[in-house]
Amino acid sequence: MTQRSPARIAVLDDWQSVASDVVEWSVLNSIGEVTFLHEFPADTDSMAARLQSFDVICVMRERSSFDEALLSQLPHLKLLVTGGMRNAAIDVKAAGKLGIQVCGTDSYKHAAPELTWALIMGITRNLVDEANALRSGQWQMGLGSDLHGKTLGILGLGSIGKWIARYGQAFGMNVIAWSENLTAEAAAESGVTYVSKQQLFEQSDVLSVHLVLSDRSRGLVNAQALSWMKPSAYLINTARGPIVDEAALIETLQQRRIAGAALDVFAIEPLPAEHPFRTLDNVLATPHIGYVTENNYRTFFSQMIEDIQAWDAGEPIRVFA
Incomplete structure (x- = not known):
């Protein structure tokens, strides 16, 4: 039986550098290595160079755009996870054609x-x-x-x-x-x-x-x-x-x-x-802080982890249609 290589997992858009502390990411150690990238969104070529080695990418709402031009340059990407169940910055149709699963999370409603x-x-x-x-x-x-x-x-x-x-x-x-x-x-x-x-x-x-x-x-x-x-x-x-x-x-x-x-x-x-x-x-x-709260981030990131675990088990959850 061939053992799968550990997944490379990227967490993007952490503008406040808080993602690593909001939840316990070490629960993913058995699946792969988590890397936190703090650079702001960039042009397509820069994003492709930065992300092309990752299997899983976690994004925060609509801070970074994942259109077909970028997704097609990410040969290893298998799972794209976003905070919330709506993200206009992700071309879900293009992701599907490329075999990339897109999953979301709930949000703190208040x-x-x-x-x-x-x-x-x-x-x-x-x-x-x-x-x-x-x-x-x-x-x-x-x-x-x-x-x-x-x-x-x-x-x-x-x-x-x-x-x-x-x-x-x-x-x-x-x-x-x-x-x-x-x-x-x-x-x-x-x-x-x-x-x-x-x-x-x-x-x-x-x-x-x-x-x-x-x-x-x-x-x-x-x-x-x-x-x-x-x-x-x-x-x-x-x-x-x-x-x-x-x-x-x-x-x-x-x-x-x-x-x-x-x-x-x-x-x-x-x-x-x-x-x-x-x-x-x-x-x-104010700088788009309507969803930037402790409870909301805890919901986003904890459910991103759940999404990755479910995907790794072959039973993805909260899948975008």
């Missing part, structure tokens, strides 16, 4: 909604400016906006959108929602009022985006939609950057046609150094 609400509180109460002012010796820089009695608009009443609706209701807000598939009956089940797209943008004091990125949702928050918003309104996006037309939003913010925006996601990530979102004083921006 991380993104909690970050969304933190951004809503942060932007409406000027928390960053006030905290920085206090550090510099100043005191009470401006007036915050209230939430109680205001209207919270939710663009996409899915699992995360429903949590945001609950938070808004707990704060005494009137909650409205719209998406192309939403019905008045489905909205009412969550105590939310169904409105049209234009009404959502016109009536919301805080408008939070919670759609999945698709051809249909890309650029949905465009110049026209932004023009419908109140001058006192805030836009929140913790879903995906390309759902919002960035050029239109930048112009809207520069001309102060809305009060501000709180953003955790961007069209290009990491956000370019000279991007206006880094300097506009009516933007609160």
